[in-house]
Amino acid sequence: MILKKRTYTTDKKVNPFIGALLFLIAIVLIVITGPLGFVYGILHSLFKKGFKGVGEFLLKIAISVDQLGNVLMQYLLNTLWMQPGGYKFGNRDETISSALGRNKKLGTLTWQGKLIDKILDIIDPNHSLNSIDYYIEPTANIIDKLAWIHIVDGKILVTRTKGRKKFYLPGGKRQKGESDAQTLFREIEEELSVQIELPSMQFVGIFEAQADGQKPGILVRMTCYSATYLGVLAPASEIEEMQWFTYEDREKVSEVDTLIFDILKENGDLV
Numbered sequence: 001m002i003l004k005k006r007t008y009t010t011d012k013k014v015n016p017f018i019g020a021l022l023f024l025i026a027i028v029l030i031v032i033t034g035p036l037g038f039v040y041g042i043l044h045s046l047f048k049k050g051f052k053g054v055g056e057f058l059l060k061i062a063i064s065v066d067q068l069g070n071v072l073m074q075y076l077l078n079t080l081w082m083q084p085g086g087y088k089f090g091n092r093d094e095t096i097s098s099a100l101g102r103n104k105k106l107g108t109l110t111w112q113g114k115l116i117d118k119i120l121d122i123i124d125p126n127h128s129l130n131s132i133d134y135y136i137e138p139t140a141n142i143i144d145k146l147a148w149i150h151i152v153d154g155k156i157l158v159t160r161t162k163g164r165k166k167f168y169l170p171g172g173k174r175q176k177g178e179s180d181a182q183t184l185f186r187e188i189e190e191e192l193s194v195q196i197e198l199p200s201m202q203f204v205g206i207f208e209a210q211a212d213g214q215k216p217g218i219l220v221r222m223t224c225y226s227a228t229y230l231g232v233l234a235p236a237s238e239i240e241e242m243q244w245f246t247y248e249d250r251e252k253v254s255e256v257d258t259l260i261f262d263i264l265k266e267n268g269d270l271v
Contacts, residue, residue, distance in 0.1 A: 085216030
């Protein structure tokens with residue numbers, strides 16, 4: 001069985017007083033213990049792994065500072081670097097570079113944002129795109145979904161929900177506390193009347209795009225697996241029909257599914 005390293009949970013509501021108190025405690029701790037911890041960390045890394053260890057230690061600090069900056073400067077960055085309808089900065093689990101990369105993919109960077117992105121590219125080619133983190137906590141801007149990739153003779157299985165025109169890869173949203181395997185097993189059984197063989201699950205990839213039917217800047221994050229199954233495929237629940245698509249049918253599927261079609265075609269899995 002394939003299990004995710006973490007189960008995504010949304011933020012809990014915080015009492016403003018508690019938030020302010022914890023902020024003050026954090027500041028005091030970093031001012032008092034920060035310098036001592038930094039010096040000790042440098043010496044420890046140097047002793048254990050040499051200069052390579054020091055570099056690794058500093059990189060971890062840089063990422064953490066980047067995450068802090070994404071929260072600390074979120075309102076400023078949303079004003080200066082992001083056009084209306086873009087992906088918002090501010091996720092505490094994400095770096096500035098990651099949010100920058102998502103806006104670059106969406107084409108919602110302002111001229112200031114594009115300038116910063118070009119500077120970063122000079123230092124590290126495709127820095128913001130390579131920094132996109134697909135394992136950050138969910139927010140109102142990211143819809144977390146799972147999908148089953150099932151291909152037979154170069155054609156991929158897709159479904160259409162009642163009342164919808166577009167087709168989608170089988171799967172659905174994660175429920176609270178579910179692993180990838182649990183979500184996919186439940187969704188495929190509900191939609192297609194078959195049971196995924198969990199030991200056969202193979203990770204395919206994670207893809208993001210603008211979510212269908214949602215306002216601009218709302219993304220869907222699709223985590224995809226292939227797997228064998230038990231039973232006979234048959235539309236169930238809200239599924240009105242299922243089809244077998246080739247690459248030429250990619251215009252009939254959602255935006256995120258077109259990205260998956262492109263990769264499958266590139267890998268020679270889809271005709």
